Amino acid sequence: xxxxGLIEYKDASPEVRAIYxxxxxxxxxxxxxxxxxxxxxxxxTLKRTWEDIKQIMAPGAxxxxxxxxxxxxxxxxxxxxxxxASHTASAKNKGMTDAMFKELQAVIGMANETNKLxxxxxxxxxxxxxxx
Amino acid sequence: xxxxGLIEYKDASPEVRAIYxxxxxxxxxxxxxxxxxxxxxxxxTLKRTWEDIKQIMAPGAxxxxxxxxxxxxxxxxxxxxxxxASHTASAKNKGMTDAMFKELQAVIGMANETNKLxxxxxxxxxxxxxxx
Amino acid sequence: xxxxGLIEYKDASPEVRAIYxxxxxxxxxxxxxxxxxxxxxxxxTLKRTWEDIKQIMAPGAxxxxxxxxxxxxxxxxxxxxxxxASHTASAKNKGMTDAMFKELQAVIGMANETNKLxxxxxxxxxxxxxxx
Amino acid sequence: xxxxGLIEYKDASPEVRAIYxxxxxxxxxxxxxxxxxxxxxxxxTLKRTWEDIKQIMAPGAxxxxxxxxxxxxxxxxxxxxxxxASHTASAKNKGMTDAMFKELQAVIGMANETNKLxxxxxxxxxxxxxxx
Amino acid sequence: xxxxGLIEYKDASPEVRAIYxxxxxxxxxxxxxxxxxxxxxxxxTLKRTWEDIKQIMAPGAxxxxxxxxxxxxxxxxxxxxxxxASHTASAKNKGMTDAMFKELQAVIGMANETNKLxxxxxxxxxxxxxxx
Amino acid sequence: xxxxGLIEYKDASPEVRAIYxxxxxxxxxxxxxxxxxxxxxxxxTLKRTWEDIKQIMAPGAxxxxxxxxxxxxxxxxxxxxxxxASHTASAKNKGMTDAMFKELQAVIGMANETNKLxxxxxxxxxxxxxxx
Numbered sequence: 072x073x074x075x076g077l078i079e080y081k082d083a084s085p086e087v088r089a090i091y092x093x094x095x096x097x098x099x100x101x102x103x104x105x106x107x108x109x110x111x112x113x114x115x116t117l118k119r120t121w122e123d124i125k126q127i128m129a130p131g132a133x134x135x136x137x138x139x140x141x142x143x144x145x146x147x148x149x150x151x152x153x154x155x156a157s158h159t160a161s162a163k164n165k166g167m168t169d170a171m172f173k174e175l176q177a178v179i180g181m182a183n184e185t186n187k188l189x190x191x192x193x194x195x196x197x198x199x200x201x202x203x
Numbered sequence: 204x205x206x207x208g209l210i211e212y213k214d215a216s217p218e219v220r221a222i223y224x225x226x227x228x229x230x231x232x233x234x235x236x237x238x239x240x241x242x243x244x245x246x247x248t249l250k251r252t253w254e255d256i257k258q259i260m261a262p263g264a265x266x267x268x269x270x271x272x273x274x275x276x277x278x279x280x281x282x283x284x285x286x287x288a289s290h291t292a293s294a295k296n297k298g299m300t301d302a303m304f305k306e307l308q309a310v311i312g313m314a315n316e317t318n319k320l321x322x323x324x325x326x327x328x329x330x331x332x333x334x335x
Numbered sequence: 336x337x338x339x340g341l342i343e344y345k346d347a348s349p350e351v352r353a354i355y356x357x358x359x360x361x362x363x364x365x366x367x368x369x370x371x372x373x374x375x376x377x378x379x380t381l382k383r384t385w386e387d388i389k390q391i392m393a394p395g396a397x398x399x400x401x402x403x404x405x406x407x408x409x410x411x412x413x414x415x416x417x418x419x420a421s422h423t424a425s426a427k428n429k430g431m432t433d434a435m436f437k438e439l440q441a442v443i444g445m446a447n448e449t450n451k452l453x454x455x456x457x458x459x460x461x462x463x464x465x466x467x
Numbered sequence: 468x469x470x471x472g473l474i475e476y477k478d479a480s481p482e483v484r485a486i487y488x489x490x491x492x493x494x495x496x497x498x499x500x501x502x503x504x505x506x507x508x509x510x511x512t513l514k515r516t517w518e519d520i521k522q523i524m525a526p527g528a529x530x531x532x533x534x535x536x537x538x539x540x541x542x543x544x545x546x547x548x549x550x551x552a553s554h555t556a557s558a559k560n561k562g563m564t565d566a567m568f569k570e571l572q573a574v575i576g577m578a579n580e581t582n583k584l585x586x587x588x589x590x591x592x593x594x595x596x597x598x599x
Numbered sequence: 600x601x602x603x604g605l606i607e608y609k610d611a612s613p614e615v616r617a618i619y620x621x622x623x624x625x626x627x628x629x630x631x632x633x634x635x636x637x638x639x640x641x642x643x644t645l646k647r648t649w650e651d652i653k654q655i656m657a658p659g660a661x662x663x664x665x666x667x668x669x670x671x672x673x674x675x676x677x678x679x680x681x682x683x684a685s686h687t688a689s690a691k692n693k694g695m696t697d698a699m700f701k702e703l704q705a706v707i708g709m710a711n712e713t714n715k716l717x718x719x720x721x722x723x724x725x726x727x728x729x730x731x
Numbered sequence: 732x733x734x735x736g737l738i739e740y741k742d743a744s745p746e747v748r749a750i751y752x753x754x755x756x757x758x759x760x761x762x763x764x765x766x767x768x769x770x771x772x773x774x775x776t777l778k779r780t781w782e783d784i785k786q787i788m789a790p791g792a793x794x795x796x797x798x799x800x801x802x803x804x805x806x807x808x809x810x811x812x813x814x815x816a817s818h819t820a821s822a823k824n825k826g827m828t829d830a831m832f833k834e835l836q837a838v839i840g841m842a843n844e845t846n847k848l849x850x851x852x853x854x855x856x857x858x859x860x861x862x863x
Binding site: 150169172 | 602603638640641643644648677678679
């Protein structure tokens, strides 16, 4: 349950509808997922978040699928179930195969393990890694 | 400072040297970073960790650079400075450009932000994301 | 489901009832939320936790509402759904408006983003911030 | 050490200088802290982050000091040392007294403790907290 | 819901069945919990994870119950509900009493609190703790 | 650097000295580590934290060494370097051998890995684990 309930398109202000329209146009879909309908209670946050996402997730030096894999890696590490579900779906839409999903999870698990081995053994950064 | 100091090649047991040799051969380098020298105090952990890493980070459905980017994303989210320094260096060795680094950081930052907006607004998972 | 089930007032020992009574008196309510009924299985933890909370959350240099906002910020960052739900409710009881809730979430999201940009770019602390 | 070194004002592009100027004007200072000089390598991230921060941290339903306290709470929970140092300094500049600092830390500590007691005892959310 | 559904014994490949058989034999049970049935979609991860767990959780310098308590402590700190439920059950099977459970949770809560007090007060490591 | 500097015994108020004396007497040492000297700026937090620690870490259903191992596990998972250094030292004082240290780190690493595999594969809790 969202704290404030969800704002559906038909009930949205023109300001919010404009963002919803841009989300659907950009994503080539007629559907808005609940995250946007929840934060739409704060149109400033809705607008800022969407514009940031749109800029950051666009094709660039990294392709959109790679960006989604990174998004899933952060979301799993943060234990955000909504984010895992939604970005795993997005990654599939952008071409993530089952084999890629499995390797993604293996890397995430491994990284979380070695992060803690480094920390527990109190390993200091090698000088070689400090050279810019 | 590592809890136990570091085990240099010349002081290592044959068992540990064999792993060091495999690390250098696999990575085509004559250098071992301090993480391995720290966990070498526990040869079982050294062996298991190296074999897991070797298997997981090998080319597969995901290319090695993409795997390093995912490793960095987890390490930043976990705030593991050693891991960030070492895997950022690895990513550069595998072809990460400055432009890719910047986009990687932007995605990591954005994902951490929206992970918390989802959580703070207590958004439930859309049914559409639950369909396998 | 709590690991041990919940200890209701009617089933509680005199020691536990005394804490329940103090919680209700302090909070001017006739209701105990399930957190307390769960940890009541360990009366020492119940007593210590309640006394600490009572001392820490009392009005002081910071007002009680500000303290609740900080509690929510920690709980969102830790991804503790129960804590988010209960302390968001407490904050509302203490005067948090919808506008305040939205700004709170925006700050939490932003802080989580810049925490990671700082970390990923490996920025060192400015000398000026080190001067006491 | 920042991954790329820091971009000083005198070496900055006009685009970056315009942001630096706005930061200094908004904060009524002639000094830029290293976070901005690090992310200035990515002018898009610098611009977006500054504009978001400027919007979010401005006075609103919550006063600027309260927002800094929330920022510190997130940064401590995330263990981001740079962010703790810089936002503790900002909070002092905006009026945080020693007494407020101490209560802030006490609340952060307490919240982190009860977050884990709730989780370890596997307490489910009370129905009463689910009612919007 | 697991992303891929669960692989039951009767539907498993010989490779996966062999791992399932070893899990049941090692644990002296005729039951496989869903974690294994979920990661069985990636037989390499299933095999590696099981072999690592089997090696690490075996009796050694630390007894199996102590290892389960440590597992629960990590899982609570990471807020992993599945892991808390499964390893709390395992700990009970290995002899964890109610009194031990309660003390475990108290230590976990306390450690999370002081971790943040140390961090918020920006305490540096005592020289005495740096001596190997 | 502690935010406020450290309060040495000779400069402490009688209230703070009484706690320092109790810490040294309880621990059978003539030394106070810097954590206590930092939070001594807030005598209420110093007193509350010490009394809680003293109660929680005392011998009970779990022995003091096991409690220190749990403390280290939480501190590594939270990436708190001070806490890792101080509680690793405490654990050694209470009898942790090198072999125990190594197994402790292996379990911590493994738990962090499987916590994320569970999360990434979105595994739901088995009914069998839900039965109290």
